[in-house]
Amino acid sequence: MKPVNVGLLGIGTVGGGVHAVLARNAEEISRRAGRPIRIAIVADKNLEQARNLTRNACPITDDAFAVVDDPAVDVVAELIGGYGVARELALRAIHNGKHVVTANKALLAMHGNEIFAAARQKGVIVAFEAAVAGGIPIIKALREGLAANRIEWAAGIINGTTNFILSEMRDKGISFAEALKEAQRLGYAEADPTFDIEGVDAAHKATLIAATAFGIPIQFEKAYVEGITRLEAIDIRYAEQLGYRVKLLGIAKRRADGVELRVHPALVPAKRLIANVEGAMNAVLVKADAVGATLYYGKGAGAEPTASAVIADLVDVARAATTDPGNRVPHLAFQPDQLHDLPVLPITEAKTACYLRLRVEDRPGALADITRILADQEISIDAILQREPEEGEGETDVIMLTHRCKEKQADAAIRKIEALAAVVGKVTRLRLEDLQ
Amino acid sequence: MKPVNVGLLGIGTVGGGVHAVLARNAEEISRRAGRPIRIAIVADKNLEQARNLTRNACPITDDAFAVVDDPAVDVVAELIGGYGVARELALRAIHNGKHVVTANKALLAMHGNEIFAAARQKGVIVAFEAAVAGGIPIIKALREGLAANRIEWAAGIINGTTNFILSEMRDKGISFAEALKEAQRLGYAEADPTFDIEGVDAAHKATLIAATAFGIPIQFEKAYVEGITRLEAIDIRYAEQLGYRVKLLGIAKRRADGVELRVHPALVPAKRLIANVEGAMNAVLVKADAVGATLYYGKGAGAEPTASAVIADLVDVARAATTDPGNRVPHLAFQPDQLHDLPVLPITEAKTACYLRLRVEDRPGALADITRILADQEISIDAILQREPEEGEGETDVIMLTHRCKEKQADAAIRKIEALAAVVGKVTRLRLEDLQ
Numbered sequence: 001m002k003p004v005n006v007g008l009l010g011i012g013t014v015g016g017g018v019h020a021v022l023a024r025n026a027e028e029i030s031r032r033a034g035r036p037i038r039i040a041i042v043a044d045k046n047l048e049q050a051r052n053l054t055r056n057a058c059p060i061t062d063d064a065f066a067v068v069d070d071p072a073v074d075v076v077a078e079l080i081g082g083y084g085v086a087r088e089l090a091l092r093a094i095h096n097g098k099h100v101v102t103a104n105k106a107l108l109a110m111h112g113n114e115i116f117a118a119a120r121q122k123g124v125i126v127a128f129e130a131a132v133a134g135g136i137p138i139i140k141a142l143r144e145g146l147a148a149n150r151i152e153w154a155a156g157i158i159n160g161t162t163n164f165i166l167s168e169m170r171d172k173g174i175s176f177a178e179a180l181k182e183a184q185r186l187g188y189a190e191a192d193p194t195f196d197i198e199g200v201d202a203a204h205k206a207t208l209i210a211a212t213a214f215g216i217p218i219q220f221e222k223a224y225v226e227g228i229t230r231l232e233a234i235d236i237r238y239a240e241q242l243g244y245r246v247k248l249l250g251i252a253k254r255r256a257d258g259v260e261l262r263v264h265p266a267l268v269p270a271k272r273l274i275a276n277v278e279g280a281m282n283a284v285l286v287k288a289d290a291v292g293a294t295l296y297y298g299k300g301a302g303a304e305p306t307a308s309a310v311i312a313d314l315v316d317v318a319r320a321a322t323t324d325p326g327n328r329v330p331h332l333a334f335q336p337d338q339l340h341d342l343p344v345l346p347i348t349e350a351k352t353a354c355y356l357r358l359r360v361e362d363r364p365g366a367l368a369d370i371t372r373i374l375a376d377q378e379i380s381i382d383a384i385l386q387r388e389p390e391e392g393e394g395e396t397d398v399i400m401l402t403h404r405c406k407e408k409q410a411d412a413a414i415r416k417i418e419a420l421a422a423v424v425g426k427v428t429r430l431r432l433e434d435l436q
Numbered sequence: 437m438k439p440v441n442v443g444l445l446g447i448g449t450v451g452g453g454v455h456a457v458l459a460r461n462a463e464e465i466s467r468r469a470g471r472p473i474r475i476a477i478v479a480d481k482n483l484e485q486a487r488n489l490t491r492n493a494c495p496i497t498d499d500a501f502a503v504v505d506d507p508a509v510d511v512v513a514e515l516i517g518g519y520g521v522a523r524e525l526a527l528r529a530i531h532n533g534k535h536v537v538t539a540n541k542a543l544l545a546m547h548g549n550e551i552f553a554a555a556r557q558k559g560v561i562v563a564f565e566a567a568v569a570g571g572i573p574i575i576k577a578l579r580e581g582l583a584a585n586r587i588e589w590a591a592g593i594i595n596g597t598t599n600f601i602l603s604e605m606r607d608k609g610i611s612f613a614e615a616l617k618e619a620q621r622l623g624y625a626e627a628d629p630t631f632d633i634e635g636v637d638a639a640h641k642a643t644l645i646a647a648t649a650f651g652i653p654i655q656f657e658k659a660y661v662e663g664i665t666r667l668e669a670i671d672i673r674y675a676e677q678l679g680y681r682v683k684l685l686g687i688a689k690r691r692a693d694g695v696e697l698r699v700h701p702a703l704v705p706a707k708r709l710i711a712n713v714e715g716a717m718n719a720v721l722v723k724a725d726a727v728g729a730t731l732y733y734g735k736g737a738g739a740e741p742t743a744s745a746v747i748a749d750l751v752d753v754a755r756a757a758t759t760d761p762g763n764r765v766p767h768l769a770f771q772p773d774q775l776h777d778l779p780v781l782p783i784t785e786a787k788t789a790c791y792l793r794l795r796v797e798d799r800p801g802a803l804a805d806i807t808r809i810l811a812d813q814e815i816s817i818d819a820i821l822q823r824e825p826e827e828g829e830g831e832t833d834v835i836m837l838t839h840r841c842k843e844k845q846a847d848a849a850i851r852k853i854e855a856l857a858a859v860v861g862k863v864t865r866l867r868l869e870d871l872q
Contacts, residue, residue, distance in 0.1 A: 021726045025584060029583065145565075273709060294732070304725075305727045307584065308726040309584075315583040323763065327758055330470070
C-alpha cells in the first residue's frame, strides 16, 4: 500500500521522539500498518536543530503553514503546543482536507468543540491519544475498549510533575518548595511550572476524559482546578498515619443531576493500586457498570512515550482514512448528534469525603462544639485523630475524616468551626476519594 | 444506520452477560456505535433457561448451526467454549461470510492459525478481546495502542482463580489445598479446576499475547506450562521475607534468538504494582521500546466484565465491516504475510533468576560445596537467607536467590546440589522475575 505522508509541525521533544521512533521501528510499524508511515516534511522555527535531527532525510521549512497547505501531506502531526498558532494550523489543515494528529491537550480543552466540528464538516479525523496520559492508550480504552459500558467515573494521576513532587514530599518528608526544586533539577518540572503545579494541565486532560467518557461537549471553563502549591508536608504525614496517600487527581464523575469535573489533591486509601503510582508515572482508574474498575498505567510524558501515542494515532488514521466517516470511531467517543447536555456541576455541588486538620486549644468542650457544627451540617465523622498536646503546649492538632457530603456543607461547617474561640487559625481541608 | 444483527451461540454465564449488558446499555452503546447492536437469535441447548433470560425478545433455537447459517445474522458471537463444536461453528460462520466474535481462548490457542486463515480468505473479522484477561482491553492495547513500539515482553496475571488462591495462601498462611477449597466455595474455582490450577488457561492466553505482541504464529504446543499445585506455603513466606510476592505469570519475551513463552509461578518484587494485584483480579504488564512499561488492570472473568469485551468487539466489527480488509486491524496485530518465524524456545533455554530452597545438615563446608556448584555453572548468588537451626534440629533451610541464568544451568546445578550428602531431599526451585 502507498505510504502515509506525515507533515510534522514542530520537532522539539515530542516531534523529535516521533521522528526517532518512526525511523527506528519503521519495519515493525509497517508490518502492523500494512504500509510505511513516513515523515514527508518538517516545520520548525529552529531549522538548524531540525536539520541535525532529521539528517536531511526530508525537506524542512520554518513555515508551518506551508506544511498544512502541502498537497503531498496526508496527515498533519501538530506538536507545537499552545493554542494560538496551533489552533490556526489545525483548522487550516482540516480546511485543506487533511487529518490531524495532536498531542495538544490545551488546544483541545480550549478549542476542541470548534476543531471537532470543523473536522466533522470536512470528513477528516482529529486524533489525540497523546493529549491525555502520554503513552497510555487511555483514549482508545474509553472510546473503544469500554464501548459496552455506562462509564460512572474516571479518576487519574494525569500529571507526572505533580505526582513526582508528591512522591518526593512523602518519601523525604520535605516541603512543596523543596520538592519542586528537586523536580526542576531533575527535569521533571519546567522553569515555569505554573500549568502543572496549579492543576491546569491535569484539568485540560480531565476535561477530555469527561467528554469521551460521558458524551458531553468539552467544557474546560467549568472545571474546578486546584493545584498542589498550598499542600503542607504535615498533612501528607497525617494522611499516611490514617492509611492514605495524597495524590493530585483529575476526576470526572457522572451523577443523575450532572457531571463533576474537578482537579485537586485528594487522600486515596494506600491499599488502592493507584495510590502506589509513584514518581512521574501516570495512571487512570475507570469505573464502568459492566466491566467494573479497570486501571491503565504508564509514562504520561517524555519524548518517546508521547511519540508512541502519536504514532498509534497515525496508524489508526491511515486505516480509517478510506472509511466512510459514519463508520469511524467518533472523535469524542459518542456520535456528534448524540451528545448530552448533562450540566457540569459547580464545585459547591460536588460530593466528597473530607480530611480536616484543626489547631485546637486544649480546653473542655472544644471537640463537642466542633462535632456539633458538623452534625448540624449533616456531616458524619468517620475517624478522629487527636494528638496529645505536648508538655506546656496548650494546643493540639485534631484531624477528622468525614463521610461524603456536599462541598457547600463542608464550606459552611468550616466557616463556623473557624469562628470558634478554641480553634486557632484556619482549618485545612483536603478532599478524600475512596475510589471503591 | 441499520442495526447489527448478532447470532448468540450459548447464553450461559458470558452469553447471559452479553444479553443483559446489550439490553441495559442499549442507548449508551448505540450513541457510541451509531447503530443498535441487537441479538437477532440465540442458540442454547437449555431452551428453558434461554427463554427465561431473553423473555421472548428474540427467537431461540437449540441448533447452533441454524444460527451460523441464518442469512439475517451479521456477526456470530461464539460463547460456547471448548474446541470441538466451537471450532466447527466458527469455521462454518466464516465460510458463510459472517464475522465472528469469541471469548474462547482454548479454541484460538489450539486452532487460531486455521481460523484466522479461513477468515482472511473470506474477508471476515474474528475478534477475540474477551479471550484474554476478560474485560481489560489488552488485545486492543497490544494491536493498536502500542502499534508504534517494538514490544520486548509482556507478563501477566491472566488467571483469576490462581491469583485468588495465591492471595489466600499469602494472606492466611494456608496450604494450596485449603485455598483451593475456599476458592471453590466462593465460586472462584470450578468443580474441576484443572485447566486453571495447572496453568493451561493462562498458557492459552499467553500464547495469544505472544502472537499479537511479536507477530509470530500461534504456537500453544511450544508453551511451557507449570501450575501452582505444588506450591508450598513456606515458600510464599520466605519470598515475603525477602521482599517478593509469588504470582502465576504468563510470560512472552522476545530475545534475539527466539521467544520465551512460559507460564509458571514466579517471585515478583513486592514493590511492583503488578505484585499488588490481589484476589481474582488480572493485570498485564507490557514492556515496549518507545512507551516503556504500561500496565492494564481489571476483572479477568465473570459475566459482565467478559461481556464488556465481547460487546466492544461487536462495535468494532460493526464499524470495520464495510472497510476494505486491507485497512482493518490485522487479527494478530501484524499483517498476515509479515509474520516472523522467530522460534519459540524450549524452557531449557529460558533465562530467569531463581529462588532455591534447600534443607541442609548443619555441618561445616556444606554451604561452600553448594556455592561452588553454582559458581561452576556460572550462576551468581544475589542473596542468601539461612535460618539458624533450632535447638537439636541439626538441619536448616537455606534460601538462595540467584542472578539470571539459563534454565538448563539451574537444572544442572540443582541435580548436583541434591547429590550432596549434606543436602536433605529435593531442592525447591521457583523462578524470579524482576519485571524492571
